[in-house]
Amino acid sequence: MTGMKRLAIFFACGAVLHLATRAMAPEGAEAAARQLRLLPVRVLPGQDPAAVVEEALLVDLALERGAALTDPVVRDRLLSAVHRLGGEPTGDTSALERAVKLGLPLADPVVRQRLRFHGEQALAPPQEPSSAQLQTFIAARSERYRAPERVTLEHRFYRDPPAGDDCPPHTTARAVVAGAGGRGDAGCPGGARRGDPTSLPLRLENATLAELEARFGPEVLRAVRVAPLAVWSAPVRSPFGFHRVRVEGRRAGGQLPFHAIEKRALADWRAETHSQRLDDALAELQLRRRIVVTE
Numbered sequence: 001m002t003g004m005k006r007l008a009i010f011f012a013c014g015a016v017l018h019l020a021t022r023a024m025a026p027e028g029a030e031a032a033a034r035q036l037r038l039l040p041v042r043v044l045p046g047q048d049p050a051a052v053v054e055e056a057l058l059v060d061l062a063l064e065r066g067a068a069l070t071d072p073v074v075r076d077r078l079l080s081a082v083h084r085l086g087g088e089p090t091g092d093t094s095a096l097e098r099a100v101k102l103g104l105p106l107a108d109p110v111v112r113q114r115l116r117f118h119g120e121q122a123l124a125p126p127q128e129p130s131s132a133q134l135q136t137f138i139a140a141r142s143e144r145y146r147a148p149e150r151v152t153l154e155h156r157f158y159r160d161p162p163a164g165d166d167c168p169p170h171t172t173a174r175a176v177v178a179g180a181g182g183r184g185d186a187g188c189p190g191g192a193r194r195g196d197p198t199s200l201p202l203r204l205e206n207a208t209l210a211e212l213e214a215r216f217g218p219e220v221l222r223a224v225r226v227a228p229l230a231v232w233s234a235p236v237r238s239p240f241g242f243h244r245v246r247v248e249g250r251r252a253g254g255q256l257p258f259h260a261i262e263k264r265a266l267a268d269w270r271a272e273t274h275s276q277r278l279d280d281a282l283a284e285l286q287l288r289r290r291i292v293v294t295e
Contacts, residue, residue: 036290037064043295053293057285058119059105059112067118068096074111078104123281129269137269138261144268145261148208149253151224155202155216156195158242162235200240206251216243 041056043049068074069092078099079092085102105111129137138145156162195202200215213221217238227233227247235242 036288038292039289040292040294043293045295049293053286053291054282055112055116056106056291057282057289058123059115060119060289061122061285062115062118063100063105065118065122067115068100068105069093071114071118074105074114077108077111081108120278123285124274124277126270127273127277129266129273134262134265134269135258138258138265141268142255145256145265147253147256148210150206150208150251151212151247152205152207152249153203153224154246154248155200155204156244157198157200157240158235158244159196161242162195162244195244196241198240216240220245 037060039056039060041053043052062068068078075092075096079095081104082095082099082102099105105115204212204215207215209221209225212224217240219238220236220243223233223236223243224245224247227245229247229249232244232246235244237243
């Protein structure tokens with residue numbers, strides 16, 4: 001959940017609770033407030049209040065459900081922290097109660113993270129989609145699950161604008177290099193084929209358009225998109241220098257079969273639906289807490 005969304009939910013829920021209690025008779029409002037679980041929350045300078053409240057809610061719920069006793073890592077770390085503070089030896093239950101009163105669960109990052117996880121699991125337990133639900137999910141995001149277009153090409157780099165015309169369409173890079181004894185230019189006027197040393201690849205096979213843009217930049221990608229097959233392009237300027245590309249082949253993208261995307265789509269469905277269910281459950285949980293924020 002984004003900070004702005006959390007903040008909106010926090011204040012919206014607070015407004016609903018405020019209006020509801022004002023609508024009651026004074027004694028009814030006081031009784032309703034007493035029935036809410038008190039949750040003091042301290043917000044330090046620079047912290048996002050909504051994010052702090054969200055984490056406090058999740059940790060508090062986990063503690064309410066007994067995670068301090070059932071999670072061995074949480075239990076051991078809290079007991080160690082209490083024992084370091086000294087005082088009369090007590091049983092584990094009393095020591096854990098003392099730890100909670102002292103705010104130790106929020107002070108330990110490991111404990112806080114584990115309790116937050118337990119709180120999330122309690123509010124929005126894992127769910128699995130039906131086959132129809134997963135198919136609908138994939139159909140609504142079809143572009144996400146398409147095979148990308150791929151290109152095989154050769155490339156030459158120049159620090160300065162290369163001289164000469166484009167290489168003739170029938171001249172391949174391998175033939176050029178071999179014909180010049182490895183020196184680089186046979187069949188290309190003006191020495192245009194030699195190129196300068198570069199760490200950029202001279203040949204790429206089945207590269208995606210995203211990979212090409214990441215390696216060469218958007219200027220070269222635009223040239224690759226419109227380049228005819230087997231023809232060296234005119235020089236293309238980029239932040240690195242100048243480039244010529246020769247596209248040898250293209251492989252169109254398309255919708256992938258279900259078996260190829262099932263695991264990925266299932267993971268995406270779980271993540272997206274969990275986030276939405278957690279948002280809804282947190283908004284409801286806030287109505288069951290009397291949150292007191294201090295700085």
